[in-house]
Structure formats: structure tokens, C-alpha cells
């Protein structure tokens with residue numbers, strides 16, 4: 533029987549994957565930073581390790597064959613943390629890693645964090661492990677959170693469109709891959725919703741389905757940096773925030789992928805589905 537480990541189970545996507553495995557009676561190791569916050573699941577054991585601690589990751593993953601690796605929280609050192617985690621997985625003898633990457637991962641991705649995802653993919657490709665990349669579009673679940681307290685989604689996205697994906701679909705794809713890792717070996721999937729929409733339309737849908745009045749106001753890039761200056765965030769964070777929108781404007785997040793319907797045998801969840809399920 534394959535031995536699985538799941539990271540990020542204290543968060544949304546990893547939590548859904550961990551619960552999905554438990555529902556399928558699959559034993560698993562939950563690798564978490566804080567065991568007191570790990571979900572209590574039948575068949576699950578818990579180990580403490582954060583990505584940056586290669587020795588702790590190596591110790592935690594002893595005997596594990598397949599790992600679901602959630603990308604780390606956004607921070608300046610995320611790529612180093614990912615490399616450290618992969619090093620620990622290799623040292624522990626893991627065979628396969630399923631990694632949550634980004635739709636437009638590229639060395640020169642407009643969305644600055646897409647560069648870290650690309651570099652992480654490259655590191656995994658060169659690690660000797662086999663891999664599956666789940667290249668997620670922006671999360672549909674995340675779109676309502678783009679609005680400020682006045683219900684305005686502000687940013688330099690122009691009339692660009694995106695094919696946002698449901699976090700539940702990311703988890704379902706992960707579970708499909710974990711059910712047969714060999715079948716999905718060394719494969720990168722594009723994870724999107726079933727349609728490509730602009731932020732004005734997304735705002736209309738959020739208003740209609742959540743009752744929270746929301747609208748989209750395009751900004752120039754200069755206006756976007758200026759309107760975010762009040763937060764006192766470091767430059768990498770500002771660049772990440774603003775480039776989320778410029779990536780949408782560029783059209784790179786617009787293409788709809790057929791990977792979810794092909795692998796899962798059903799349509800991907802739309803933004804409407806996600807907002808209705810809330």
C-alpha cells in the first residue's frame with residue numbers, strides 16, 4: 533500500500549485533500565507546522581515540520597512514498613523553503629511529489645509569484661523525484677476577497693479575463709492523482725474553471741450571489757502602487773499584489789483548460805458554483 537503524506541492540511545486545499553483521503557479510508561501522514569491545529573482525521577498521523585527545516589522534513593517523511601505539497605505561504609523566501617522541502621523529501625526516499633503550482637508559471641511571469649512556482653517546478657524536475665504539477669489559475673474562492681471594505685475590486689486588470697478555478701476542484705484533482713500517481717507521473721495539468729470572465733462580471737456575480745455589493749474599478753499601474761502604499765508592505769508584496777492584476781490584463785490567465793473535465797469526468801466548478809456553495 534502506498535504511503536502518503538499531505539502538507540498544508542491546516543489550510544483550505546490541503547485540508548480538503550486530507551479529508552478526501554480520510555473519507556476514502558486512505559492512511560496518511562499530515563505534515564504540519566503546528567500539530568495542535570492539525571485536523572483530527574481517522575487513519576491520519578501527524579508530524580511537525582516546516583518547509584525551511586530540511587532535517588525536520590527528512591525525519592517526518594521517512595517511509596513516505598508520495599507527497600501532496602501545497603505551495604508555501606507567500607513570503608520573500610518561499611522558493612528557498614520549497615527547495616528545502618524538496619531536499620528533505622529526496623533525503624527521506626520519497627518517490628513522487630504532487631505540487632500546487634500556478635497557471636502561468638514562467639521564469640519571466642508577469643505575476644511575480646509565478647516565477648517562484650516555475651523555479652520550484654524546475655527544482656522538482658531536477659530532483660530525481662517523479663512529479664505532478666497542478667497549475668492553478670487564481671482561485672474563484674479568492675475573488676470576493678479582492679474587494680476592499682467598500683466592496684471595490686481595484687487594480688490594473690483592464691478588461692482582461694481569467695479562468696479562475698475552485699479550490700475544491702484543485703483538491704479533487706489532487707485526490708485523482710493520489711489515487712494513481714504512476715498514471716499522472718511527470719505531468720503538468722492546467723487547472724481552470726469552465727469559463728473565462730472579466731473582473732467586472734465577477735463583481736456582478738459576487739453582488740448577485742453573496743448579497744455583498746461589489747464592483748470593479750480599473751486602475752493604472754501607478755494608481756495601483758499608490759493605493760496600496762498605505763499598507764506599508766515590502767516591495768515584493770506590493771509587486772505580487774499589483775502583478776496579480778497585470779497578469780489578468782495580459783490575457784495569460786484567460787485560456788480555459790480541459791484538464792479537469794478530462795481527468796475527473798465532469799465539468800469544472802464555475803465561479804457561480806463556488807459562490808452558491810458558500
Ligand SMILES: NC(=O)c1ccc[n+]([C@@H]2O[C@H](COP(=O)([O-])OP(=O)(O)OC[C@H]3O[C@@H](n4cnc5c(N)ncnc54)[C@H](OP(=O)(O)O)[C@@H]3O)[C@@H](O)[C@H]2O)c1
Pocket residue numbers: 539540541542543544545546564565566581582583584602603604605606613632668669670671674699
Ligand atoms: N491560485 C491562487 O489564487 C492562490 C491564492 C492564494 C494562495 N495560493 C497558494 O496556494 C496555496 C494553497 O492555498 P490555500 O488556500 O490552501 O492556502 P492556506 O489556507 O493559507 O493554507 C496554506 C497551508 O500551507 C501551510 N504552509 C504555508 N507555508 C508553510 C511552510 N513554510 N511550511 C509548512 N507549511 C506551510 C500552512 O500552514 P499554517 O497553517 O501553519 O500556516 C497551511 O496549512 C497557498 O499556500 C498559496 O501558496 C494560490
